[in-house]
Amino acid sequence: MAYVISDECISCGACESACPVSAISQGDDRYVIDADTCIECGACEGACPVGAPVQG
Numbered sequence: 788m789a790y791v792i793s794d795e796c797i798s799c800g801a802c803e804s805a806c807p808v809s810a811i812s813q814g815d816d817r818y819v820i821d822a823d824t825c826i827e828c829g830a831c832e833g834a835c836p837v838g839a840p841v842q843g
């Protein structure tokens with residue numbers, strides 16, 4: 788399962804540049820992960836200051 792970003796996201800943007808396949812983009816109220824592009828590497832989880840990305 789692809790990673791998903793929970794509503795803990797504070798839209799800091801750190802995960803977007805950490806993703807090796809550019810699966811993350813800014814959404815309306817949080818950043819979002821394109822499930823079809825995510826390769827489940829976990830880099831976003833490590834980059835996030837609030838632990839918002841979780842494995843779906």
Ligand code: SF4
Nearest residue numbers: 806825826828829831
């Ligand atoms: Fe990108 Fe990896 Fe996070 Fe998937 S798990 S969104 S590939 S950084």
Ligand code: SF4
Nearest residue numbers: 796797799800802835
């Ligand atoms: Fe949101 Fe975490 Fe990504 Fe920052 S690093 S935009 S808080 S998910």
